[in-house]
Amino acid sequence: MITTSTNTGEELLERLSRAESGESPWGCMQCGLCAASCPLGDAMQLRPRDLILQLLAGNVDRVLQSPSLWMCVGCYTCSLRCPRGIELTDGLWPALRDSSMQAGFQPPAELQETFQNLFKYGNTLGKSPRQRLAWAKDLNVPVRDLSKDPCRVDVLWLVGCYPSYYPRNQLVTRAWARILTKLGVSWGVLGAAEKSVGECERLFGEEGLFETLVEENRKLFDQHEFAQLLTLDPHAYRALQAFYPRYGAWYPVQHYTMFLAERMPQLQSLIVRPVEATVTYHDNCCVGRRCASYDAPRLLLQLIPGIKLVEMQRHHEDALCCGGGGGGMWLDGHIVAHGGHRLSDDRVLQADATGADVLAVSCPYELSRFEDAAKVAGLEQRLKVRDIIELLAESMELGEGSVA
Amino acid sequence: MNIAVVVRQVPDLIESLDIDSTASALDWESISFIVNECDDHALEQALLLKEANGGTVSVVAFDFGDVENTLYTAAAKGAERLVKIPCETHRHPSPWTAASWYAQVIRDLAADLVLVGVQAHDEFDGVLAPALATALSMPYLGVIRGVQAGSRPTTVAACKEFPRAVRARMEIELPAVLGILGADRPPRYVPVSRIRNAMNTVHFEEPGLNVPLGESPVSVCRLYPPVSGTHAEMIAGSEAEAADRIADILVEKGLLS
Numbered sequence: 253m254i255t256t257s258t259n260t261g262e263e264l265l266e267r268l269s270r271a272e273s274g275e276s277p278w279g280c281m282q283c284g285l286c287a288a289s290c291p292l293g294d295a296m297q298l299r300p301r302d303l304i305l306q307l308l309a310g311n312v313d314r315v316l317q318s319p320s321l322w323m324c325v326g327c328y329t330c331s332l333r334c335p336r337g338i339e340l341t342d343g344l345w346p347a348l349r350d351s352s353m354q355a356g357f358q359p360p361a362e363l364q365e366t367f368q369n370l371f372k373y374g375n376t377l378g379k380s381p382r383q384r385l386a387w388a389k390d391l392n393v394p395v396r397d398l399s400k401d402p403c404r405v406d407v408l409w410l411v412g413c414y415p416s417y418y419p420r421n422q423l424v425t426r427a428w429a430r431i432l433t434k435l436g437v438s439w440g441v442l443g444a445a446e447k448s449v450g451e452c453e454r455l456f457g458e459e460g461l462f463e464t465l466v467e468e469n470r471k472l473f474d475q476h477e478f479a480q481l482l483t484l485d486p487h488a489y490r491a492l493q494a495f496y497p498r499y500g501a502w503y504p505v506q507h508y509t510m511f512l513a514e515r516m517p518q519l520q521s522l523i524v525r526p527v528e529a530t531v532t533y534h535d536n537c538c539v540g541r542r543c544a545s546y547d548a549p550r551l552l553l554q555l556i557p558g559i560k561l562v563e564m565q566r567h568h569e570d571a572l573c574c575g576g577g578g579g580g581m582w583l584d585g586h587i588v589a590h591g592g593h594r595l596s597d598d599r600v601l602q603a604d605a606t607g608a609d610v611l612a613v614s615c616p617y618e619l620s621r622f623e624d625a626a627k628v629a630g631l632e633q634r635l636k637v638r639d640i641i642e643l644l645a646e647s648m649e650l651g652e653g654s655v656a
Numbered sequence: 657m658n659i660a661v662v663v664r665q666v667p668d669l670i671e672s673l674d675i676d677s678t679a680s681a682l683d684w685e686s687i688s689f690i691v692n693e694c695d696d697h698a699l700e701q702a703l704l705l706k707e708a709n710g711g712t713v714s715v716v717a718f719d720f721g722d723v724e725n726t727l728y729t730a731a732a733k734g735a736e737r738l739v740k741i742p743c744e745t746h747r748h749p750s751p752w753t754a755a756s757w758y759a760q761v762i763r764d765l766a767a768d769l770v771l772v773g774v775q776a777h778d779e780f781d782g783v784l785a786p787a788l789a790t791a792l793s794m795p796y797l798g799v800i801r802g803v804q805a806g807s808r809p810t811t812v813a814a815c816k817e818f819p820r821a822v823r824a825r826m827e828i829e830l831p832a833v834l835g836i837l838g839a840d841r842p843p844r845y846v847p848v849s850r851i852r853n854a855m856n857t858v859h860f861e862e863p864g865l866n867v868p869l870g871e872s873p874v875s876v877c878r879l880y881p882p883v884s885g886t887h888a889e890m891i892a893g894s895e896a897e898a899a900d901r902i903a904d905i906l907v908e909k910g911l912l913s
Contacts, residue, residue, distance in 0.1 A: 350847070350849075353845070353847045354847060354849075354850075358844060358845055359845060361842070364845040367845065367848070368845070371848055371851075372690070372722075372725075373670070378670065379670065380670045380671050382671065458847060458848060459847075459849060460847050460848030460849025460850070460851070460852050461847075461848040463848075463849075463852070464848055464852065
């Protein structure tokens with residue numbers, strides 16, 4: 253049902269002012285830096301500054317039913333470059349999407365399915381919760397399923413949806429289990445009880461779904477004894493570090509690159525052979541641009557003998573997004589249908605221009621996005637996409653196959 | 657217009673369906689449930705009719721599986737009355753037994769129009785929609801894809817689909833039962849915050865009934881799990897080699913000469 257929004261544009265902006273930690277959107281001076289910085293800005297009818305301008309002009313429904321509303325991929329570039337410090341990615345976009353859905357406008361169909369999967373099954377892929385541990389079948393290290401065998405562990409590893417279910421990611425997941433074990437870490441997983449952390453859903457304005465996941469995860473985490481949470485997913489890291497505390501759910505959490513960076517000497521002692529490859533690293537948006545953690549992944553790559561690390565033209569804070577964040581993973585169809593394109597297609601060309609053999613990543617979404625993009629560009633024979641975990645496992649002789 | 661919608665829980669096919677030790681029934685303990693897809697369309701159609709023409713939407717369901725979430729979601733979408741029929745068996749009775757119980761509830765709702773999914777994937781000894789029409793002594797139209805107001809207040813116009821996608825627009829006197837294949841548009845998404853709100857504000861009507869499973873005139877002798885036939889052939893080689901192999905397969909199957 254389409255109902256005319258009862259909110260005025262000024263009320264929406266006022267709500268934003270109260271909700272986020274950044275400067276109020278009332279302070280927008282229409283400089284256009286956000287629009288120029290947005291990697292999909294060319295395709296948007298309404299870019300970030302336009303959204304604010306239209307709201308001030310009272311054109312609320314035009315904003316709430318715009319396809320542009322569903323084209324942000326959560327790269328945080330506009331937020332970081334805004335000279336007024338307005339929190340656009342974490343604030344403006346989610347609030348407007350939430351308002352759009354509350355007013356009865358429908359989100360893109362592919363996103364609806366993802367939301368429903370999360371609400372019903374606790375994972376984005378619509379897979380059976382009972383298959384959460386399918387990745388561990390025939391693994392040569394023990395996997396402690398805390399939902400069946402509760403005990404205190406140092407590390408509660410939140411495996412995540414793609415790492416649990418997606419066949420390509422499962423290779424990384426298995427390698428990570430071997431590395432953790434080799435490091436002598438006391439670790440466990442939640443098995444069938446695990447649910448998505450929900451960061452992308454928060455960015456997509458499904459605040460009720462995010463709150464539901466926070467409540468369920470909090471209840472679940474509190475049933476177990478652990479020193480810290482650990483995740484392979486930068487989006488989950490961001491949510492647990494920045495947004496769970498808003499609901500009183502505070503847990504020490506690390507992305508795996510941070511966890512390993514604290515164990516460099518031990519890790520170095522376990523490396524037994526070189527990996528001969530020229531590698532370029534793609535900074536993911538959450539751990540990279542948003543949390544400014546750029547060194548850890550590069551230090552890990554440089555730890556591996558034989559690897560020559562080269563940088564793409566756009567790297568660190570200026571890195572181009574893969575296009576999968578903030579729910580973009582499920583919205584390629586919508587974005588392309590409205591004049592946009594897959595950012596991952598651009599990014600593999602940038603990686604290829606460095607002459608690298610390997611595009612290294614540290615986010616579960618990027619493996620499939622970049623491997624698909626490499627195939628589209630005809631680069632799959634000369635540019636391999638590998639998670640840092642896979643490269644480390646190879647050099648520790650813990651992998652399941654050659655990396656190059 | 658008072659519209660009643662029947663919404664059933666059916667086995668969720670993301671889980672494997674196991675056969676129990678009797679070899680004649682599913683292992684219901686291992687099954688999780690999901691709303692029947694055609695019933696979800698029936699609810700959407702009811703909401704569209706209400707929004708266009710006024711009236712109320714009542715949702716009726718047996719109390720097992722994930723029914724409470726299903727009913728809260730219906731309320732969040734706009735259904736006014738939610739009726740939960742107690743059901744000790746934790747699974748759907750046979751269509752003929754179910755029809756008599758749904759009919760008792762729907763008579764009390766004084767519904768002008770009853771919408772129910774034209775099929776459910778766990779029905780094997782009949783279909784609910786015509787059985788319900790029989791129990792209510794109402795006319796029935798099935799395989800409906802879209803319903804609008806009729807030319808008179810006492811009718812609705814339904815689009816019935818025939819083989820080869822031939823469609824007929826029919827007008828039917830109310831009260832009537834329609835077996836819905838698809839609504840005029842896909843079931844809407846409702847934000848979870850609204851469902852959560854419904855959980856705190858909505859109350860179910862629970863009639864003082866308790867449904868026995870009932871004897872079905874049909875009994876299952878044996879259930880068989882699906883048997884794998886020949887598996888897919890993975891075609892290797894260059895693009896040209898793959899194209900040659902595909903052409904060979906098409907010839908082998910008689911699709912090319």
